[in-house]
Amino acid sequence: MxxxxxxxxxxxxxxxxxxxxxxxxxxxxxxxxxxxxxxxxxxxxxxxxxxxxxxxxxxxxxxxxxxxxxxxxxxxxxxxxxxxxxxxxxxxxxxxxxxxxxxxxxxxxxxxxxxxxxxxxxxxxxxxxxxxxxxxxxxxxxxxxxxxxxxxxxxxxxxxxxxxxxxxxxxxxxxxxxxxxxxxxxxxxxxxxxxxxxxxxxxxxxxxxxxxxxxxxxxxxxxxxxxxxxxxxxxxAWDIDLAFRRMRTRIEALGKLLGVVLLCAGLLPALHAQTPAPPTGKVVTSSVDKIFGAPASASEQRFADSAAPVYRDPRFGGEHTVRSWQLKHPWKSGPQQTSPQFPALGLWLSAIFKGLLWLLLAGVLVTLGWFAWRWRGRWLGEPEAPAVASSSSLLPSESDELPLPDDLAQATRALWQSQHRREALALLYRGCVEHTTQLLQLPPSKDATEADWLRRADGMADTVRAQRVIAIVRTWQFAAYAGRYPDDATIEQLLQGWPAQPGAIA
Incomplete structure (x- = not known):
């Protein structure tokens, strides 16, 4: 590398x-x-x-x-x-x-x-x-x-x-x-x-x-x-390897510079001599090979040969984990250790607390099992048993099987005046749905939501009746999901004409 x-x-x-x-x-x-x-x-x-x-x-x-x-x-x-x-x-x-x-x-x-x-x-x-x-x-x-x-x-x-x-x-x-x-x-x-x-x-x-x-x-x-x-x-130790390589580069550059300096120093006396004479001294040059005593290419092999006996040593490369218990805040400093005065009491207390923890765990598991058994129907999508609906709490989903009264407006007004406002709006909404289905000649559908009826109302040719359907559906939505009920004047406006009075002109 x-x-x-x-x-x-x-x-x-x-x-x-x-x-x-x-x-x-x-x-x-x-x-x-x-x-x-x-x-x-x-x-x-x-x-x-x-x-x-x-x-x-x-x-x-x-x-x-x-x-x-x-x-x-x-x-x-x-x-x-x-x-x-x-x-x-x-x-x-x-x-x-x-x-x-x-x-x-x-x-x-x-x-x-x-x-x-x-x-x-x-x-x-x-x-x-x-x-x-x-x-x-x-x-x-x-x-x-x-x-x-x-x-x-x-x-x-x-x-x-x-x-x-x-x-x-x-x-x-x-x-x-x-x-x-x-x-x-x-x-x-x-x-x-x-x-x-x-x-x-x-x-x-x-x-x-x-x-x-x-x-x-x-x-x-x-x-x-x-x-x-x-x-x-x-x-x-790649970082150390890189440091040594940079050091080697600097030494090589320094060796070349030192060789040039020594060469110049050896030639300088010859230049000042009066008569030419053969140089008696030898020019000393320095290189990485002379500094380290071996060719640079053989350094890796020498390192491997030197490291081989160390790697074979069983004490090298192993990890030893030593665990011991010590007091975090010792009261007395010194090598002496004191034994507990009541060893049996500590054993009894530890057994009691251990038993309490096991009981707590068992209670949690039993509680979770009870909740899982209680809510298994909702998780698995099983239909819940229909509750018995009283005459004073008829929601649209619960009163679909009951026929509409002949006078829808009067029945809705009676429920509203008797302070059964939610039931009154539910009855008006169901009547609006059935009359709209008859008007548009649609097959009966129990899965249609309020949003579906709003979209169908937008497609009605009679804009006045479409606005009445939208008003009734919106009123029911505000009451059923937000708890916001209209006043008496708004209810009277909804009960005037179609669909509260099917025979009337919208």
Whole structure:
């Protein structure tokens, strides 16, 4: 590896600082990364969704694009691994460079390692080092040490960010949709017939998921690559290696300068001599080979030969963990230790508190089970048993089976004057719905909502009757959902003419 050409400041960093370094690397090479990303992943996305539509399985494209993430991760890693040496490739070069890397690790990432939470750290090890399987296994045990938890948190954090971006788009789109055009409720969407959803909406959801993945996945790969560089810097002391290399360069330049100075000093007496004479002294030159006593090219071999016995020493490379209990705030300083005066009391108290905690846990589990049994019907979408409705509380959904009174206006007025305002408006709303259905010659429908009747009223040819239907529906909505009831004068206006009086002219 050409460490002299690396553009990243190599030094040991903490995990969070290394993740910030990955985000900075991605920002510096954003154009190269995302141009190659879309050039590689967009055709695959279109192909996967086309296959899903041809097989009449629209959700298949969504699943395939998510499953191929380890394949897509090769693209940003290729760009960033070249960009750290001040050579960010173009997207055509990135696509051609995928053939240079082995596909075995990618096949493993798409099969038995697909749900590996350490994929961001494993990817540079498999693709950049090019080691054998045994060497990769040994290096992975060392590389993942102490940071495996942080890499897993990075995976789950990026997955949550991707989910947030996906849901934010739909929530923002939902805010822009008028209330009359919104679906009846999320519960009906969740409990509804999922195969009945149009394939166009599934493909649109897959597109939004693809854009969310395109925004977060390169960041995930960049942070994993930065953790890989930081871990190798900690293990192999790259920062010290670079310092020694810079020192060697300075010594080489100083040796050349010293040789020139000594050569000039040796020739100076000869220039001042009266008669030419052969030089009696030898010109002393200095170089890196003479300073270190061996050719510079053999330094690495000498270091390896010297380090081999050290590596074979069983005391080298091991980790030892020693655990001991100490008082946080000792009362007496000194090596003497005092035994507790009442050891049995401490044992009894610990057993009592342990039993209380187990009882508390059992109570919580029983309470959760009771709530789950109590609300199982609502979670599973089972219809609840209809309650027995009294004559003074007839809502539209509860009084559909009862016939309308002959004089709708008089029955509504009687309920209103007897302080049953909600029941009166419910009766007027149901009568308006039935008379509007007869007027428009529509089939009876129990699933139509207030928004449906508002849309149907807009399509009525008689504008006066349409305005009456809208007024009655709006009045019922304000009363049923907001608790805002009209005054007596407004009720009298609604009870005049059609539909409260079906035979009257609107």
């Amino acid at each position: 050409e460490l002299e050409r690396i553009s990243v400041v190599l030094r040991p960093r903490v995990t969070r600082e290394a993740i910030d370094l990955g985000a900075a690397m991605l920002r510096a090479n954003a154009r190269a990364v995302w141009s190659a990303w879309f050039a590689f992943t967009l055709p695959v996305f279109v192909l996967c969704n086309a296959v899903g539509l041809l097989l009449d399985l629209p959700w298949l494209g969504w699943v395939l694009v998510w499953w191929l993430k380890p394949l897509f991760d090769r693209v940003p890693l290729y760009v960033l691994s070249r960009a750290v040496f001040d050579r960010p490739p173009r997207w055509r070069e990135t696509l051609r460079g995928q053939a240079q890397w082995s596909w075995r690790s990618t096949i493993a990432g798409l099969t038995w390692l697909r749900i590996d939470s350490n994929r961001a750290l494993r990817l540079p090890l498999d693709l950049l080092e090019g080691a054998t399987r045994q060497q990769r296994s040994a290096r992975w045990k060392v590389l993942r040490r102490r940071i495996v938890g942080d890499v897993s948190l990075l995976t789950y954090g990026c997955l949550q960010f991707e989910l947030v971006v996906f849901l934010s788009f739909w929530l923002f789109a939902l805010l822009l949709i008028p209330h009359e055009w919104q679906p009846e409720s999320l519960a009906q969407v969740i409990r509804g017939d999922m195969p009945g959803i149009r394939p166009l909406w599934i493909v649109l959801g897959a597109g939004v998921a693809y854009l969310a993945m395109s925004a977060i996945e390169p960041l995930y790969v960049a942070c994993g690559f930065a953790l890989y560089l930081n871990r190798r810097t900690q293990l192999e």
